[in-house]
Amino acid sequence: MPTGVLDQLGRGLLLTVEMTALAFAGALVLGVLLAVCRISPVPPLRLAGAAYVTAFRNIPLLVLLVLFVFGLPEVGLLYPLFATVALTMALYWAAFVCEVVRSGVRTVPRGQIEAARALGLTFTQCLRHVVIPQSLRSMVQPLGNVFIGLTLGTSLAAAVGVPELTGQAQLVTLKYDNPLTSFALTTVVYVAITLTSGVIAGRIERKVAIKR
Amino acid sequence: MASGPGSAARVDALLQLRRVNKHYGQSHVLRDVDLDVHAGEVVVLLGASGSGKSTLCRCVNRLETIDSGEIVLDGTPIPAEGRELARLRAQVGMVFQSFNLFGHRTVLDNITLAPVRVRGLPREQAEARALELLDRVGLADKAAAHPAQLSGGQQQRVAIARTLAMDPRLILFDEPTSALDPEMIGEVLEVMTELAAEGMTMLVVTHEMGFARRAADRVAFMDQGRILETAPPDVFFDRPGTDRARDFLARILRH
Amino acid sequence: MTPRSSLAIPALLLTMTVAAGLTACSSSSGKMPPPPGSSGSQPGDSYQQVIDGAPVAAASDIPAGSLMAKIKARGTLNVGGTDAAALFSLKDPVSGKVTGFDAGLTDMLAKYILGKPSVNRVQVDVSTREVLLQNGTVDSVIATYTITPARAQKVGFAGPYYSSGDAILVRSSDTGITQASDLNGKSVCTETSSTAANDIKQFAPSAKVVLFQTNAECQQAVEQGRTDAYVLDQALLLGDAARDKNVKVVGRPFTDEPYGIGVPLASPEMKTFVDNWLKLIESDGEWAKLWKATIGTELPGDAPTPPVIGSAAGS
Numbered sequence: 168m169p170t171g172v173l174d175q176l177g178r179g180l181l182l183t184v185e186m187t188a189l190a191f192a193g194a195l196v197l198g199v200l201l202a203v204c205r206i207s208p209v210p211p212l213r214l215a216g217a218a219y220v221t222a223f224r225n226i227p228l229l230v231l232l233v234l235f236v237f238g239l240p241e242v243g244l245l246y247p248l249f250a251t252v253a254l255t256m257a258l259y260w261a262a263f264v265c266e267v268v269r270s271g272v273r274t275v276p277r278g279q280i281e282a283a284r285a286l287g288l289t290f291t292q293c294l295r296h297v298v299i300p301q302s303l304r305s306m307v308q309p310l311g312n313v314f315i316g317l318t319l320g321t322s323l324a325a326a327v328g329v330p331e332l333t334g335q336a337q338l339v340t341l342k343y344d345n346p347l348t349s350f351a352l353t354t355v356v357y358v359a360i361t362l363t364s365g366v367i368a369g370r371i372e373r374k375v376a377i378k379r
Numbered sequence: 380m381a382s383g384p385g386s387a388a389r390v391d392a393l394l395q396l397r398r399v400n401k402h403y404g405q406s407h408v409l410r411d412v413d414l415d416v417h418a419g420e421v422v423v424l425l426g427a428s429g430s431g432k433s434t435l436c437r438c439v440n441r442l443e444t445i446d447s448g449e450i451v452l453d454g455t456p457i458p459a460e461g462r463e464l465a466r467l468r469a470q471v472g473m474v475f476q477s478f479n480l481f482g483h484r485t486v487l488d489n490i491t492l493a494p495v496r497v498r499g500l501p502r503e504q505a506e507a508r509a510l511e512l513l514d515r516v517g518l519a520d521k522a523a524a525h526p527a528q529l530s531g532g533q534q535q536r537v538a539i540a541r542t543l544a545m546d547p548r549l550i551l552f553d554e555p556t557s558a559l560d561p562e563m564i565g566e567v568l569e570v571m572t573e574l575a576a577e578g579m580t581m582l583v584v585t586h587e588m589g590f591a592r593r594a595a596d597r598v599a600f601m602d603q604g605r606i607l608e609t610a611p612p613d614v615f616f617d618r619p620g621t622d623r624a625r626d627f628l629a630r631i632l633r634h
Numbered sequence: 635m636t637p638r639s640s641l642a643i644p645a646l647l648l649t650m651t652v653a654a655g656l657t658a659c660s661s662s663s664g665k666m667p668p669p670p671g672s673s674g675s676q677p678g679d680s681y682q683q684v685i686d687g688a689p690v691a692a693a694s695d696i697p698a699g700s701l702m703a704k705i706k707a708r709g710t711l712n713v714g715g716t717d718a719a720a721l722f723s724l725k726d727p728v729s730g731k732v733t734g735f736d737a738g739l740t741d742m743l744a745k746y747i748l749g750k751p752s753v754n755r756v757q758v759d760v761s762t763r764e765v766l767l768q769n770g771t772v773d774s775v776i777a778t779y780t781i782t783p784a785r786a787q788k789v790g791f792a793g794p795y796y797s798s799g800d801a802i803l804v805r806s807s808d809t810g811i812t813q814a815s816d817l818n819g820k821s822v823c824t825e826t827s828s829t830a831a832n833d834i835k836q837f838a839p840s841a842k843v844v845l846f847q848t849n850a851e852c853q854q855a856v857e858q859g860r861t862d863a864y865v866l867d868q869a870l871l872l873g874d875a876a877r878d879k880n881v882k883v884v885g886r887p888f889t890d891e892p893y894g895i896g897v898p899l900a901s902p903e904m905k906t907f908v909d910n911w912l913k914l915i916e917s918d919g920e921w922a923k924l925w926k927a928t929i930g931t932e933l934p935g936d937a938p939t940p941p942v943i944g945s946a947a948g949s
Contacts, residue, residue, distance in 0.1 A: 208460050233851070236860075237851060237854050237855075237858070240858035240859070240860065241858070245858060245859060245860065248844070248860065276479075278475060278477050278479035279479055279481060279482070281442055281473075281475070281479065282473075282475060282479035282480075282481070282538075283481075284442065284465075284468060285440055285442065285468055285471075285472075285473040285475075286468065286469065286492070286493035286497065286541070286542075286545060287465045287466065287467075287468040287469025287470075287493060287497040287545065288465065288492075288493060288496060288497060289462060289465045292496050292497070296492060296496060297481055297492075300483045301481075301482060301483050325826075325845065326826070326846070326847045327846065327847075327851070328823065328844040328845055328846050328855070328860075328861075330843075330844070330845070334845060337826055337845060338831055338843070338845065341828075341829055341831050341832055342831075342832055342835075
């Protein structure tokens with residue numbers, strides 16, 4: 168295979184990595200905020216968080232991508248493809264991050280929260296000093312799964328015109344009519360990314376483990 | 380017997396409960412409860428399981444909400460959710476049946492968390508005070524341990540030290556010895572008895588009749604969500620005023 | 635926590651609002667293709683007249699043992715096609731009738747062999763055309779099928795019967811792009827599965843190529859200003875422009891895409907037969923009438939001269 172191909176796939180990989188990083192960072196921030204809403208003592212916030220999660224979790228990502236890429240310009244919001252797709256992915260995966268955080272928080276016994284509240288800690292202090300540190304460990308692997316899903320999900324960006332790894336593989340295939348080789352190569356790259364993230368998640372999990 | 384507030388002219392109680400009612404779904408768990416706890420007084424709530432004494436205790440710092448009535452601490456009704464409530468809780472200590480020490484923090488950090496975060500005490504000052512309190516409950520050597528490394532009795536004594544670190548005006552004890560092995564109950568009751576002797580205001584839910592007789596200024600007997608009688612311990616134990624209380628005592632003493 | 639049932643309703647409403655909003659937007663800009671026959675000139679009648687007037691082969695043209703004889707014995711022509719190509723082969727959702735240039739040729743070929751336009755249309759796409767011909771599922775493929783030497787290794791091609799090629803679709807207001815070289819430095823989209831991506835790179839090396847899955851998405855990308863142009867086979871672009879007046883097709887095709895009729899490689903008699911039939915309908919004016927009744931409804935002027943049979947490499 169010509170070196171131009173590796174060059175092209177390399178550029179695709181760079182986009183994939185950038186998109187994964189941006190979308191995951193966005194999903195983490197938004198997902199944690201949503202989770203805070205969902206466990207907050209304020210009913211309207213709880214309802215809003217729950218509605219968001221229900222809506223985004225129940226629409227296929229590809230449908231969301233098409234809606235955002237071709238729908239937003241219809242209401243006058245034309246942003247670059249990469250930004251639109253990264254934003255959509257962040258919004259979509261935030262719903263999953265929210266549920267991971269929420270179920271992680273649920274693993275902390277109720278008595279821990281009651282003790283913190285009884286000592287006069289506010290809701291946010293209680294989250295920060297008591298709940299989150301004790302729930303981190305149970306969140307690491309599920310968050311790793313979200314990361315893997317998100318990484319592999321970025322390949323859907325090719326369907327709406329972002330020339331990331333899969334998109335470049337499609338271009339290469341059109342050019343050299345050798346689909347197996349380019350897709351085998353991209354498969355290897357995806358597997359390498361996801362395996363690595365699995366290992367890293369394991370490391371982090373041990374690091375945040377509670378000493379008992 | 381209590382020297383307490385009795386000598387002075389009539390003073391408003393530190394804690395006042397007025398016609399407090401609460402339901403869990405269909406069941407009416409607190410019925411028109413009235414109770415006063417004066418500063419420096421130790422009140423023990425007695426009654427069978429399910430009589431509502433734990434619920435009552437948890438309502439005082441709003442871990443449970445009430446449906447009607449009023450709970451007033453030092454002249455101020457307890458506020459609803461928010462910063463005001465946090466401020467009130469900082470003044471009311473609570474010791475739980477299951478200790479509820481923070482599993483991810485050392486004993487020392489368990490005690491200093493609230494003084495540093497809630498009261499803004501400098502860390503060194505909070506730690507010095509924490510060590511002092513640990514010494515007082517006999518666990519000075521456990522400052523660096525994690526809760527899981529301690530026995531139940533030790534954990535409960537740390538929990539009491541954690542509560543004391545906030546210099547509370549009132550401490551609620553919700554069955555503090557019920558989850559303990561029998562040989563550890565004594566060490567916790569000993570600490571509680573000392574606190575009572577020092578004049579700490581306490582509202583205690585317990586099944587330890589010995590403690591009630593020894594340390595309480597008054598005993599309140601609850602049955603089916605009502606306070607049926609309130610009396611000094613020697614009066615209550617020797618001449619209970621209701622049939623329900625007599626039955627209850629008879630069952631307890633037969634054990 | 636709030637009970638689950640009460641959450642589903644606001645979430646559902648939100649979803650429906652978003653979906654409804656987008657649907658409304660789409661239809662307002664005329665994205666839905668009008669049903670065939672509803673646009674200005676009525677192809678219906680003249681189209682049917684062309685089929686009705688088509689010739690039937692003499693018995694002597696169908697020798698025993700040939701594929702044509704097999705088709706005749708079966709009583710129906712199995713053909714690979716599509717029902718989603720405007721102007722070429724598009725199904726009317728109401729009548730269920732498939733019409734267009736390719737669909738017309740299909741009916742006429744069936745009539746030529748069988749005496750009546752009895753067609754069994756099998757849906758094909760880029761990846762299945764060769765296979766279905768090779769395994770005998772279809773007797774021929776008539777589906778804007780470009781003749782290439784590589785494909786001719788696997789299937790036989792009668793024709794070419796039509797000359798198409800990559801053209802450029804731009805916003806109607808755009809006057810800056812009139813030919814392929816104008817695409818340099820511009821963002822240009824095309825379909826993921828089309829080889830047009832390579833053509834763009836060849837004719838406009840500094841164009842930025844963006845791939846979308848479907849024709850509708852590509853057209854919308856141009857209309858919304860996400861890309862400057864859309865390059866694909868002229869025949870398909872003409873269909874887009876006919877449906878939506880916000881876009882137009884510019885310039886002449888800058889590549890040569892000769893459409894052929896695919897036949898099994900194992901049946902050379904079928905290729906000869908179809909070639910002779912094409913020559914017949916081209917010389918007797920039927921081909922031009924069909925063009926006029928289909929493609930001609932969206933392109934001005936007279937029918938072009940059909941390409942010379944056998945002129946494409948691979949035919």
